[in-house]
Amino acid sequence: MAAQMSAPEALNTLSAGLVLISAFAMVATRQVQGVVRFFVVQSALLAASCFLLGFAQHSLHLYALGAITIIAKVVAIPWVLKRVLARALYVRREIDQVFNIPSSLLLALLLAIMAVLLVSPLMSMTPDPVIRINLPIGLAGVLIGAFSLMARREAVPQLIGILAMENGAFFAGIAIAAELPLIAELTVAFNVILIAVIVGLVAKNIQERIGTTEAGALTRLREEPMSWR
Amino acid sequence: MRQAIAFNFIQILFVVGFAPLYSGVLSRLKEIVQSKRGASIFQPYRDLWKLFHKDQVISSETTWIFQFTPYLVFIAPAFVAILIPVLTNYPLVFAFMGDMLAGGFFLGLAGFFAALAAVDTGNPYGPMGASRTRMVGFLAEPVFMIVFFTVSFVAQSTIPYIVQQKWIANPASFFSPAHVLLLIAFLMLILAEGGRIPVDNPTGHFELAMIDESKGLEFSGRDAALMKWGGQMKFLVLACIFLNVLLAPWGLAQGRGLLEVLAAIPLVLIKVLLFAVVLVTIETSLAKLRLFRISEFLGAAFIASVTAMIVSIFFAY
Numbered sequence: 001m002a003a004q005m006s007a008p009e010a011l012n013t014l015s016a017g018l019v020l021i022s023a024f025a026m027v028a029t030r031q032v033q034g035v036v037r038f039f040v041v042q043s044a045l046l047a048a049s050c051f052l053l054g055f056a057q058h059s060l061h062l063y064a065l066g067a068i069t070i071i072a073k074v075v076a077i078p079w080v081l082k083r084v085l086a087r088a089l090y091v092r093r094e095i096d097q098v099f100n101i102p103s104s105l106l107l108a109l110l111l112a113i114m115a116v117l118l119v120s121p122l123m124s125m126t127p128d129p130v131i132r133i134n135l136p137i138g139l140a141g142v143l144i145g146a147f148s149l150m151a152r153r154e155a156v157p158q159l160i161g162i163l164a165m166e167n168g169a170f171f172a173g174i175a176i177a178a179e180l181p182l183i184a185e186l187t188v189a190f191n192v193i194l195i196a197v198i199v200g201l202v203a204k205n206i207q208e209r210i211g212t213t214e215a216g217a218l219t220r221l222r223e224e225p226m227s228w229r
Numbered sequence: 230m231r232q233a234i235a236f237n238f239i240q241i242l243f244v245v246g247f248a249p250l251y252s253g254v255l256s257r258l259k260e261i262v263q264s265k266r267g268a269s270i271f272q273p274y275r276d277l278w279k280l281f282h283k284d285q286v287i288s289s290e291t292t293w294i295f296q297f298t299p300y301l302v303f304i305a306p307a308f309v310a311i312l313i314p315v316l317t318n319y320p321l322v323f324a325f326m327g328d329m330l331a332g333g334f335f336l337g338l339a340g341f342f343a344a345l346a347a348v349d350t351g352n353p354y355g356p357m358g359a360s361r362t363r364m365v366g367f368l369a370e371p372v373f374m375i376v377f378f379t380v381s382f383v384a385q386s387t388i389p390y391i392v393q394q395k396w397i398a399n400p401a402s403f404f405s406p407a408h409v410l411l412l413i414a415f416l417m418l419i420l421a422e423g424g425r426i427p428v429d430n431p432t433g434h435f436e437l438a439m440i441d442e443s444k445g446l447e448f449s450g451r452d453a454a455l456m457k458w459g460g461q462m463k464f465l466v467l468a469c470i471f472l473n474v475l476l477a478p479w480g481l482a483q484g485r486g487l488l489e490v491l492a493a494i495p496l497v498l499i500k501v502l503l504f505a506v507v508l509v510t511i512e513t514s515l516a517k518l519r520l521f522r523i524s525e526f527l528g529a530a531f532i533a534s535v536t537a538m539i540v541s542i543f544f545a546y
Binding site for chain 2 (some may be wrong): 011014018027101102
């Protein structure tokens with residue numbers, strides 16, 4: 001089954017492996033800052049994949065996508081989060097997770113295996129080596145992102161979970177539908193930044209009013225006169 | 230035939246001769262990064278020389294295990310060196326005597342006897358270190374196994390020489406996600422097995438925090454030298470497996486001439502030196518993990534190796 005690959009495509013598989021690893025790393029990291037850092041790494045790899053595939057398929061479109069990814073996810077989102085969130089929140093260590101690290105890693109592993117199994121019937125339909133690599137790993141990224149959205153208790157790692165899901169979908173998308181209209185990608189990129197700003201602001205407000213952003217601890221309703229400043 | 234046996238001996242001599250140098254280079258690099266001057270890179274040789282000329286004390290409470298262990302610890306890595314490609318690109322005489330799993334078992338046997346000898350002495354720190362090493366060992370074992378299964382699945386063989394040819398022959402599989410994940414899992418394994426920093430501090434002299442070192446506390450004189458040398462050789466052998474079989478299978482001797490084999494020595498040394506730089510970067514940028522965090526570290530290695538296996542099964546290249 002040794003499909004002959006060009007050099008950029010071979011490098012794309014390398015970056016695919018690293019994307020999967022950074023997805024696992026986001027699950028395994030305790031510190032909020034570390035999670036954000038691995039998200040930046042994953043986004044940079046995603047952009048690298050865009051450039052490599054753009055080079056392989058002579059598609060200007062993919063170059064543009066890579067540039068958007070770098071601007072939105074590698075530069076803008078970490079900057080926005082750092083600006084919006086209080087420092088105490090940004091460097092915070094999340095002690096209390098739903099699962100401990102080894103078991104959440106094992107669950108993430110199960111999700112990755114599930115992604116591969118789910119995709120394997122589709123594999124017979126295409127001989128394209130890029131799709132064969134990107135689709136399962138993208139799907140695994142989506143599932144692992146959804147899992148960390150569920151298993152995390154802090155607001156910011158949950159946000160990164162959403163963004164990691166988006167990254168996974170994007171990674172599969174650049175292989176399947178390279179000619180998706182640019183306007184759709186631009187909208188997504190804007191939305192992603194907006195989500196980051198809104199969640200960041202909400203988290204900051206919650207922290208100011210309640211003193212914590214542990215979503216897991218916010219179980220009781222409190223009556224209090226609304227005081228919008 | 231006779232020539233191939235000679236090459237095997239050159240491989241063993243390479244491992245035996247350069248292992249202390251490698252450990253010296255590693256600690257010197259580390260000291261430089263920490264803005265100290267550090268001892269000369271030849272210091273481990275001087276240490277060994279000094280230990281060989283010292284008197285030996287053996288507790289009357291110990292059994293034959295205590296006296297037998299240093300020789301086993303010294304011989305096991307040298308034995309593994311004839312199974313793996315240290316200098317040559319093609320299988321030598323003994324290459325088909327055992328595969329990578331056999332190499333792992335030999336190193337495991339030496340580790341087992343070292344733990345027994347530590348318990349044998351009755352020194353309170355010995356058994357503690359031995360049980361900790363066993364803990365790291367049994368957490369590392371599944372990773373070891375799955376890495377080898379994945380390799381054997383990808384290359385259809387567990388003989389290291391054939392595995393190495395597989396990566397050279399097919400660059401697509403070299404860049405495949407399975408290979409990357411495998412490399413990371415194996416690197417974490419080397420850090421754990423070699424007692425390097427996120428798992429154990431090789432330069433630590435605080436007995437309560439020791440994992441690997443405390444097993445050798447009771448040895449003196451020649452036995453201590455052999456234990457030390459054996460540990461350095463084990464680390465060099467692991468580095469050779471990682472570099473020559475998995476990460477960078479280039480720069481080894483292709484032809485059958487003696488000169489070519491000798492010319493491979495500096496190339497392999499350069500590769501190993503580059504690896505030392507990477508190791509020093511890892512060691513100085515991380516802190517030692519708490520004992521019960523080691524399971525998380527090796528758990529992550531396990532996840533990486535299992536993912537590599539799954540990916541390689543479903544996307545055979």
